[in-house]
């Protein structure tokens with residue numbers, strides 16, 4: 001059964017400052033997330049690591065700016081995983097599994113990535129995890145095809161901006177969960193149900209207990225973002 005593990009949010013440049021200050025991973029399970037603009041000057045040193053041929057082979061970006069963002073994301077992801085593991089970023093190699101999920105080759109860490117232009121949500125943990133980032137869009141209409149009937153019923157009771165925000169929060173929570181499973185949209189998102197009580201989200205996937213999902217609204221001048229992270233154990 002999936003169980004939650006400790007989740008520590010490190011936002012913006014804080015992750016890097018803590019690393020520079022000698023942050024070492026705890027002995028127990030770890031989970032870190034970095035939500036940032038990859039162009040942030042505070043991150044420049046870690047966003048410009050020399051990439052390997054394997055990193056560059058993963059680049060599928062269609063435009064020059066998208067390639068620049070991919071390279072910075074990949075560099076930061078390796079740096080974040082290295083910080084969590086207490087190893088050099090040069091020893092962290094990222095690969096993809098057959099379903100497209102990123103993984104760390106040969107080291108005991110799991111990673112997940114989400115991005116929108118230069119904005120990135122990167123996560124590393126000692127258990128499989130998923131992260132998703134969506135900019136808030138007040139005009140977002142619920143898409144019934146991706147929603148569980150219980151979610152559709154809940155959203156039908158809301159109007160306008162509240163409905164748009166609730167839909168996007170549900171959507172990020174579900175996408176984070178599906179990434180944690182390593183399946184992405186190969187799994188039908190309508191078959192799982194997100195519920196929200198107070199600030200806490202959970203996902204019901206038919207198992208004995210729902211899995212908690214952390215949802216997070218960064219407040220460091222990155223705009224109105226919704227971020228969700230699911231960690232399994």
Ligand SMILES: CC(C)(COP(=O)(O)OP(=O)(O)OC[C@H]1O[C@@H](n2cnc3c(N)ncnc32)[C@H](O)[C@@H]1OP(=O)(O)O)[C@@H](O)C(=O)NCCC(=O)NCCS
Pocket residue numbers: 070073099100101102112113114115116130131132133175178179180181182183184185186
């Ligand atoms: C994974 C997926 C949910 C991402 O959705 P998105 O909102 O477009 O993009 P995001 O920025 O949030 O996430 C992209 C990241 O997801 C990760 N990813 C891709 N497939 C994944 C999977 N099966 N499991 C976990 N993570 C995955 C990748 O790391 C990617 O980032 P990268 O290319 O920079 O390494 C979606 O692309 C997907 O399901 N892909 C696999 C199935 C597929 O190809 N379906 C096509 C028909 S629906």
